[in-house]
Amino acid sequence: MEKINLGVIGAGLWGESHARIFSTHPLSNLVAVCDLNKERAAEVAARYGAPKYYENCEKLLEDPDIQAVGIATPDFAHREPFIAACQAGKDILIEKPLATRPEDLEAMREAFLNSKSRVMVDFHSRWNPPFVIVRDDIRAGSIGDVISMYYRLNDRIFVPTQMLSWASKSSIMWFLGSHTIDTLRFFTGSEVKRVYSLSRSEVLTRRGIPVPDVYQSMLEFDDGVIATIENAWIIPDTNPHWNDIKLNVLGSKGMFNLDLTGNQAIERFLEDKSDHPDLLVMPVIHGKYMGFAYESIKDFIEKLVTREEFIAGFEDGYRVSKVVLAVMESALERKPLDVDYS
Numbered sequence: 574m575e576k577i578n579l580g581v582i583g584a585g586l587w588g589e590s591h592a593r594i595f596s597t598h599p600l601s602n603l604v605a606v607c608d609l610n611k612e613r614a615a616e617v618a619a620r621y622g623a624p625k626y627y628e629n630c631e632k633l634l635e636d637p638d639i640q641a642v643g644i645a646t647p648d649f650a651h652r653e654p655f656i657a658a659c660q661a662g663k664d665i666l667i668e669k670p671l672a673t674r675p676e677d678l679e680a681m682r683e684a685f686l687n688s689k690s691r692v693m694v695d696f697h698s699r700w701n702p703p704f705v706i707v708r709d710d711i712r713a714g715s716i717g718d719v720i721s722m723y724y725r726l727n728d729r730i731f732v733p734t735q736m737l738s739w740a741s742k743s744s745i746m747w748f749l750g751s752h753t754i755d756t757l758r759f760f761t762g763s764e765v766k767r768v769y770s771l772s773r774s775e776v777l778t779r780r781g782i783p784v785p786d787v788y789q790s791m792l793e794f795d796d797g798v799i800a801t802i803e804n805a806w807i808i809p810d811t812n813p814h815w816n817d818i819k820l821n822v823l824g825s826k827g828m829f830n831l832d833l834t835g836n837q838a839i840e841r842f843l844e845d846k847s848d849h850p851d852l853l854v855m856p857v858i859h860g861k862y863m864g865f866a867y868e869s870i871k872d873f874i875e876k877l878v879t880r881e882e883f884i885a886g887f888e889d890g891y892r893v894s895k896v897v898l899a900v901m902e903s904a905l906e907r908k909p910l911d912v913d914y915s
C-alpha cells in the first residue's frame with residue numbers, strides 16, 4: 574500500500590510526538606525534521622530514523638519527496654511555516670491553536686484557500702474515547718436536547734513556568750481553552766455566537782509571566798445551548814494528573830458527568846508516592862503508542878491515504894481561534910461580546 578512521506582517542522586516537545594508516530598505508523602515514513610535549533614532537529618531526526626534534518630522550513634518544503642508535514646512550532650509561530658507549506662502544496666497537520674493573532678488567521682486562510690493542501694488541526698480531544706461516547710450519545714438523542722454544559726480544563730503550574738519557554742507569548746486560553754471550545758463545538762455541532770469572560774492575573778504575573786492565571790467564561794451557542802468553561806494555568810503540581818478535567822452536559826432527558834482528572838481506574842501506590850497511571854492520553858501498550866494524543870496523528874496519516882475528510886479541518890481551527898480572541902477581549906473589556914467570524 575502507498576506510504577506517505579512526512580516531515581516535521583518544530584521538533585520540540587510536541588513535534589517529537591509527530592515524529593514518533595510518523596516514524597512508526599505502517600503507512601508513513603519520517604523523511605525529515607526541521608527546527609530553528611539545528612542540534613535539536615538533528616537529535617530528533619537521529620532518534621526516529623529520519624535521513625534528513627534542516628534548520629530552515631523552506632529547505633524542508635523544497636524537498637519533493639515530502640508529501641505532508643506536521644507543524645508544531647510554538648502557538649504564536651504557526652503562520653510562517655503554515656503559509657510556506659500551503660505554497661509548497663504539502664498537506665498539513667497543524668497543532669492547535671491554528672493562530673493567535675487575527676492578521677495571522679486571515680493570512681493563513683488566504684494561503685489555505687489558494688492552495689491544494691489538505692489541512693487537519695490537531696484538536697486531539699476529538700479522539701478521546703469518553704468525549705466521543707458523549708458526542709455520539711448526544712447526536713443519537715439519548716439525553717434529549719442539550720440545555721447547558723460545564724467544562725473545566727486546567728493545567729498544572731509547571732506547564733507555563735517550566736515546560737513552555739514561550740508561555741508569556743501565549744495564554745491558557747490558547748493552550749487549553751482552544752481544546753475546551755472545540756470539544757463543546759464537537760458535542761453540539763453548533764457555533765459559539767456570544768461570550769462573556771472574566772480573568773485574573775496574579776500568580777503568573779508575580780512570577781514574571783504576564784498572562785492571566787485563569788479565565789472563567791460563559792458561552793452562548795447559536796442553537797441556544799449555554800456553557801460555562803474554566804481554564805486555569807496555575808493548579809498545584811500535586812494535582813494527580815497534568816490536567817484537572819471536569820465536564821457536565823445537561824440535557825432535557827439526561828445528563829453526563831465526567832471526571833477525567835485521575836483516570837481513576839488505576840490507583841498505584843509506591844513507597845514515595847501514589848498516582849494514577851495514564852490510560853487515555855498516551856499510554857504505551859505492548860510497545861505501541863496508544864491514546865488520543867497519538868490517535869489523532871495516526872488518523873491524519875490514515876486520512877491522507879484514504880482521502881476521507883479530516884475529523885478537524887482548517888475551518889474548525891479558524892472558528893475556535895475566533896472564539897478565543899472574543900473570550901480574551903471580553904475579559905479585557907469586562908463585557909459580553911459577539912464572536913466576529915468575518
Ligand SMILES: NC(=O)c1ccc[n+]([C@@H]2O[C@H](COP(=O)([O-])OP(=O)(O)OC[C@H]3O[C@@H](n4cnc5c(N)ncnc54)[C@H](O)[C@@H]3O)[C@@H](O)[C@H]2O)c1
Nearest residue numbers: 583584585586587588608609610645646647648650668669
Ligand atoms: N495537541 C496538544 O495537545 C498539544 C500538546 C502540547 C503542545 N501542543 C502544541 O504544539 C505546539 C508546540 O508546542 P511544544 O510544547 O512542542 O513547544 P516547544 O517549545 O517544546 O517546541 C517548539 C519548537 O519549535 C521550534 N521552532 C520555533 N519556530 C520555528 C520555525 N519557524 N521553524 C522551525 N522550528 C521552529 C523551536 O525551536 C522549538 O524546538 C504548540 O502550538 C502547542 O500548543 C499541542
